[in-house]
Amino acid sequence: EIVLTQSPGTLSLSPGERATLSCRASQGVNSNYLAWYQQKPGQAPRLLIYAASTRVTGIPDRFSGGGSGTDFTLTISRLQPEDFAVYYCQQYGRSPRFGQGTKVEIK
Amino acid sequence: EVILVESGGDLVQPGRSLRLSCAASGFKFEDYSMHWVRQAPGKGLEWVSGISDDNGRVDYVDSVKGRFTISRDNAKNSLYLQMNSLRPEDTALYFCVKDFGNFPHLFDAFDIWGRGTMVTVSS
Numbered sequence: 001e002i003v004l005t006q007s008p009g010t011l012s013l014s015p016g017e018r019a020t021l022s023c024r025a026s027q028g029v030n031s032n033y034l035a036w037y038q039q040k041p042g043q044a045p046r047l048l049i050y051a052a053s054t055r056v057t058g059i060p061d062r063f064s065g066g067g068s069g070t071d072f073t074l075t076i077s078r079l080q081p082e083d084f085a086v087y088y089c090q091q092y093g094r095s096p097r098f099g100q101g102t103k104v105e106i107k
Numbered sequence: 108e109v110i111l112v113e114s115g116g117d118l119v120q121p122g123r124s125l126r127l128s129c130a131a132s133g134f135k136f137e138d139y140s141m142h143w144v145r146q147a148p149g150k151g152l153e154w155v156s157g158i159s160d161d162n163g164r165v166d167y168v169d170s171v172k173g174r175f176t177i178s179r180d181n182a183k184n185s186l187y188l189q190m191n192s193l194r195p196e197d198t199a200l201y202f203c204v205k206d207f208g209n210f211p212h213l214f215d216a217f218d219i220w221g222r223g224t225m226v227t228v229s230s
Contacts (some may be wrong), residue, residue, distance in 0.1 A: 001169075018183045035216035037152075044202060044220035045152065056218070088152055095166055096142070096154040 002027055002091050004099035012107040019076040021102045023089035028069045033093040036065055036074045039101075040085045048087075049074065079104070109133035109219050111203045116224030123193055127224060129186040129203030136198075137181040140214055143188050145199035146223075155201070156188065157214050163217035166214075170196075193228045200225050 003026040006074070013019055032052035037045040047056050049065035052072055062077040076083055084106050089099040115127040127143070142157040156167045156177040165177055174188040186203055202225040207215035 005113075033213075033216075037217075039152075044222055045217075046220075047207075047216055047218050050207065050216040090152075090154075092215065092216050093210075095168070096157065096214055098152040098154065101151045 002029065002097055004089055004091060004097055005013050006087075006089055006099035006102045008102060009100075010065055010103045010105060012105050014107045015078045015081055017079050019074075019079055019083075019104055021076075021087055021089075021104075023067075023072040023074070023099050025070045025072075025091060029072075029091045030093050031063040032068055034065075034067070034072050035092060035093055036063075037088045037090065038083075038085045039088065045088065067068065076104070081106075109205070111205060111219060111221035113201060113203045113221045113224035115214075116201065118227045118229065119193055120230050121194060121228055123228075124189070124191045125193060125226060127188040127190065127201055127226070128130075129221060131184045131186065131203075131205070134205070136179075136184040137161075139208045141179060141186045142197075142204040142206060142217060143177065143186075144202045144204050144217070145196045145197075145200040146202070149197075150199075151198075157206070158186070160208075164212075170216075178210070190226070193226075195228050198226060198228050 007022045034052045036049040039045040053065040112130045122181040158177045174192045202223045203221040204217040205219035207218045
C-alpha cells in the first residue's frame, strides 16, 4: 500500500504569492498516476491535475503539477483569493489513496 | 450536465446496517468505474471502495473489507454501498464519485463528485 505524505500541513501566504505544495509517496507511483484536488469549505473536492502534470480543462494555468516517482509538487504561481483552500494529492491505478491534505490559508 | 446525487445517509446505532445510493445522470454511466469516498468531520479524504464499469472488479480500503459491499445497476444508472456492522469510526460524509475512465483495467482519477450524504454512527 502506498502512503502519501503531504507537506507542509498548513501554508500561510498572501494573495499574489507563489505556493509550492509537496506530496511524497512511500514507494514509486506507477506511470505517474498522481492527481491533485482542491476542496473549499462545504464543497466537494475538485480535480485540478492528473497524470502528475496534466491540467483538467478549465483549470487556470497558474496551477501546475510536476514530479515523478516518489516526489510530486503542486505549484500555484500567483495566489488568487479563490485559491485559499485545502489541497489533496492522490495516487490511483489500483487501490486509490489520498494524502492528508495541505491547507493554504491567507496570511 | 453530469450530476451525482447521493441518498440514504442517516443516524444509526453501532452494529446496524445502512445502504447508500447514488443516482447518476448526464453521462453514459455503464462506461465508467465509480467510487465511494468518505470524509470524517474536520478530516481528510478517504477512498472507501471502487467498482469497474462492468462489475468485474471491486476493491475496498482494508478498514471496510468484509463489512461494506459496493454494487451498481447500469440499467438504473445507480451506484450503491451496503454498509453492515457499522462502527463509530465510519461516521463521515460519503461522496459518490465518477472515475475519469481513461484506463480499461485500472482506476483513474476522480473527475466528478456528488455533494455527499452524511452517515453518523452513534448510540
